[in-house]
Structures are given as structure tokens and as C-alpha cells.
Amino acid sequence: MGVTIESFSGDCHDALKADPGKGGVEKVRQLLQEVLKDGDFIETHLGPDADSPRNIIYEDPELKFCIIAHVYKGISAGNPHDHADSWAIYGQVKGVTRMTAWRKMAAPDGDKPGQVEEVRTFDQNPGDASAWHVGQLHSPARDGETRLIRIEGRNMDGVTRDKYERPAA
Secondary structure (H helix, E strand, O other), X not given: OOOOHHHHHHHHHHHHHHOOOHHHHHHHHHHHHHHOOOHHHHHHHHOOOOOOOOEEXXXXXXXXXXXXXXXXXXXXXXXXXXXXXXXEEEEEEEOOEEEXXXXXXXXXXXXXXXXXXXXXXXEEOOOOEEEEOOOOEEEEEEOOOEEEEEEEOOOOOOOOOOOEEOXXX
């Protein structure tokens, strides 16, 4: 029998309960990378009929982390951001996401966005999973449809985050 949302979320819960820090997040990233190989799991949550840009498929009642299925259509380039006081793991299912890591050069000041400089950019291909810890600035870019599973340390719906802008070209 393949992976189910119940078994996967239970494994994530156990890893984060044992180590709520970077070690636990890394274990969850590794678990997600394995789940990305399970065709039945992917078909169930991100098959051809899936079309939601944000579908929370699990929210842990105790630890509050969320497992989310994302379907993004078209071209997009996100602004540099972090996940406030949370972490996030991006697991690529379909398409390619160009991920850029950023270094904060100046913090936001009132309505003025913070300033960043690029650290590195890499392609996240199907089967890849990347973890972004609290405060790590990053931005995704897509040239076409992508499908991914993202795990957030807590539900980010409605969470206010600092704004950052890319350097002028």
C-alpha cells in the first residue's frame, strides 16, 4: 500500500514532535522527497483534476503545521519573502520552479520594503524538495504550470509578512 495523507502527516508529526527545530524540519523535507515518488499519493492530491493554487490537505491539530497541494498556472515571479515566524518546505511535483535565496541588506522601514541581494538561484525539478527556515528569504519563479506540495510550519493564511524588493536591474 502506498503513502496516505494520514501516514505521511503522522510521520511528519512524529519528526517535528521529536525535534521542532532544524533537524525536525530536515527530516520532514526528507519524508516529503520520498512522498514525491509515490504516484498514487500525487494522483490523489495533484492529479489532472486538481486546479487550486492553495488546497490545505492536512493541518496538524497539535503542532499546527499544514500540508498544502498547489497548482500554479502560467508564468509568475514571486517577490523575496520569508514565512514570518515559520518555516516552509517546497516539494516539486510537476514543472520547474526557479528558487532564489536572498540576503537581507536592509530591513523594511514602515511602508518602505526591505532591500535584498541575491545569494544563489537553482532549479527545483520534479522530485526535489527544499527547506526554508525561519527568516530565510527566498522567491519562486515559474515559466509555466507547476504543481507542488508545500509544508508550512503553521497556516500562513492571514499572516502579515515583511515586504522586500529585488534590486533594480
